[in-house]
Amino acid sequence: MEKKAKKWQMPSAYTILFFLIIVVAILTWIIPAGEYATTKAGNIIAGTYKARASSPQGIWDVFMAPINGMVGTDITEGSISVSLFILVIGGFLGVVNKTKALDDGISATVRKYHGKEKALIPILMTLFAIGGSTYGMGEETIAFYPILIPVMISVGYDSITAISLALIGSQVGCLASTVNPFATGVASQTINISPGDGLIPRFILLIIVTGISIAYVMHYADKVKKDPSQSVVFERRQKDLEEFNMEERSVGDKLTKKQKSVLWLFALTFVVMITSLIPWTSLNPNWTFFESFTKWLTKIPFLGALIGKDIAPLGTWYFTEITTLFFMMSVIIMFVFHMKESDYISAFMNGMTEFISVAIIVAVARGIQVIMNNGYITATVLHAGETGLQNLSAGVFIVLTYIFYIPMSFLIPSTSGLAAATMGIMGPLGKFSGVDGSLVITAYQSASGLVNLITPTSGIVMGALAIGHVDIVKWWKYMWKLIAILFVVIAVFLVICSMFK
Secondary structure: OOOOOOOOOOOOHHHHHHHHHHHHHHHOOOOOOEEOOEOOOOOEOOOOOEEOOOOOOOHHHHHHHHHHHHHOOOOOOOOHHHHHHHHHHHHHHHHHHHOOHHHHHHHHHHHHOOOOHHHHHHHHHHHHHHHHHHHOOOHHHHHHHHHHHHHHHHOOOOHHHHHHHHHHHHHHHHHOOOOOHHHHHHHHHHOOOOOOOOHHHHHHHHHHHHHHHHHHHHHHHHHHHHOHHHOOOHHHHHHHHHHOOHHHOOOOOOOOHHHHHHHHHHHHHHHHHHHHHOOHHHHOOOOOHHHHHHHHHHOOOOHHHHHOOOOOOOOOOOHHHHHHHHHHHHHHHHHHOOOOHHHHHHHHHHHHHHHHHHHHHHHHHHHHHHHHHHOOOHHHHHHHHHHHOOOOOHHHHHHHHHHHHHHHHHHOOOHHHHHHHHHHHHHHHHHHOOOOHHHHHHHHHHHHHHHOOOOOOOHHHHHHHHHOOOOHHHHHHHHHHHHHHHHHHHHHHHHHHHOOO
């Protein structure tokens, strides 16, 4: 009997990142060591590079790198703060999901617009885009396809239209992440800036790409409704009509008062987080409302002490504060929903468990920077970039960065891992060309989000297509025009942003 050939499987992000740690460790034996003078804030000073004694990294250093990537070293900040934030936001989402408020909220929206399903396209895509932009909504969309596909097919659309609502909606949101902790948060922490830096340009980009995507999906949906043969999956139409029979499916119960309260608290949490991360006084020195209000509040006898004397004003928060916010709001939701203590603990821990892999991958990826810094080759690589980029304009640099991150997003599908592995180099390189670190983050997010709309290595993409019985090649056929449009629009947007410093 002949043995079947083993099918090649893409290594996990952990394996790829650990292999990169080994490669970088080898490079510390080859690349000359060097260092830059730095400011008190730790920022490098251009033109101050000098050679120094080499410090090659060995086997023990390689295995220690992910550990030091988590706890930090004298010359490399650890990822413990962002990893803990990821775990806590996982717990928060676990508690919210326990209430089924998000699931039933989408179901209620679908039911409300029964008979006006075309209006669902912009409404739902906007909601999913907000979810992707704020908390990296991705895997959570899988629960909605069994609801959306029968609805869309029953009114004359197809499974591609239904999949587009959640998949394109959430992933263009991730593409234009405003405060997404798994992309914006990790990348910002890696180059020591606030996740709120660059928030306004990213919000503008979110509006642009969401609008383009909605128009694209609505144009396709109209074509299919007028002429079903225009559907990319027309050959499956009869099977889909039989399998996704709307009469045999219920959309769900109405939202309860407690679930509505949870949804309001869920939205309030992200409003507070966004408000807390915007550097108000940096935008305008006269915008000191939150500083004045916090000072007044904390000096009120008894009440100030009860609330907490060390509370920071909104606009100055960082990972410690926003981690505290999500933990506190999860407890408030427990009381509002009248959740049992045991159910809360179980939901919170289960939510954290689902995000452990993300938290650890950030540490493993940070290990690359640990090896580079301990081997003193980071400065040498930056010096080579400084020399090579001297004659490049900011616009050219940011477009090259955007293009660089497209193949890197295939190599390292994890947005958190990609940010932690590369931002320590790309952020400082941007400064040599006069590009702000927040714009480099926007370029990285845009490339990663673009790739995650079509990559077969994404569980989000493949899971959605499997539920809708859509072949990946058919999905590419449907998506290539949108990808091309978004690629050009984003490149132009980045160039325009690079002109404003």
